[in-house]
Amino acid sequence: QKEVEQDPGPLSVPEGAIVSLNCTYSNSAFQYFMWYRQYSRKGPELLMYTYSSGNKEDGRFTAQVDKSSKYISLFIRDSQPSDSATYLCAMSFSNTGNQFYFGTGTSLTVIP
Amino acid sequence: DTGVSQDPRHKITKRGQNVTFRCDPISEHNRLYWYRQTLGQGPEFLTYFQNEAQLEKSRLLSDRFSAERPKGSFSTLEIQRTEQGDSAMYLCASSFSRGRTGQETQYFGPGTRLLVL
Numbered sequence: 001q002k003e004v005e006q007d008p009g010p011l012s013v014p015e016g017a018i019v020s021l022n023c024t025y026s027n028s029a030f031q032y033f034m035w036y037r038q039y040s041r042k043g044p045e046l047l048m049y050t051y052s053s054g055n056k057e058d059g060r061f062t063a064q065v066d067k068s069s070k071y072i073s074l075f076i077r078d079s080q081p082s083d084s085a086t087y088l089c090a091m092s093f094s095n096t097g098n099q100f101y102f103g104t105g106t107s108l109t110v111i112p
Numbered sequence: 113d114t115g116v117s118q119d120p121r122h123k124i125t126k127r128g129q130n131v132t133f134r135c136d137p138i139s140e141h142n143r144l145y146w147y148r149q150t151l152g153q154g155p156e157f158l159t160y161f162q163n164e165a166q167l168e169k170s171r172l173l174s175d176r177f178s179a180e181r182p183k184g185s186f187s188t189l190e191i192q193r194t195e196q197g198d199s200a201m202y203l204c205a206s207s208f209s210r211g212r213t214g215q216e217t218q219y220f221g222p223g224t225r226l227l228v229l
Contacts, residue, residue: 004154042222043116088154100145103154
């Protein structure tokens with residue numbers, strides 16, 4: 001079993017829709033949770049960074065962490081065609097000098 | 113551009129050849145990471161440096177792989193006797209550590225795409 005599970009999609013939504021992306025994980029020691037966006041043939045770009053359980057909002061993006069269920073989510077409101085990319089969740093055990101464990105990524109297409 | 117840079121962006125080589133990739137981190141960042149990403153997968157950790165010291169290596173990093181970070185600035189990743197299974201995107205990331213307080217965010221470069229024929 002992988003440490004981090006993520007549905008690879010692909011996910012296709014109309015412009016303006018609310019998108020929900022999710023990851024589950026098996027190791028309860030994970031404390032830091034990240035969402036990265038990766039455009040084709042580019043490196044991952046950090047979107048959101050959260051610590052422990054709770055919500056964090058940044059513009060059209062909201063990250064949720066539910067440690068009791070070992071489940072994290074990223075919501076994108078008012079999705080735009082420019083949001084079309086692969087979204088990777090990542091997590092780490094601590095915030096210092098630790099490797100990140102990534103999901104496989106979910107491919108999202110927002111149709112104009 | 114003050115982000116993480118990687119060179120070359122693409123490399124095609126024949127099986128058995130050696131290849132070397134370079135990563136230049138964000139200038140004030142003291143930590144540097146190497147990851148490998150294959151198609152349809154998330155990045156997988158290979159190794160990381162704090163300044164010039166290599167502190168952790170994944171078991172994915174076979175003895176054909178070696179990484180260095182002389183003087184704690186740029187880093188190189190060398191693959192000797194390449195195999196077709198080495199074909200992947202090699203990503204470098206850097207971060208600034210404040211010790212045990214504060215958040216540490218890894219910023220990724222554009223990657224080097226390797227194809228071994």
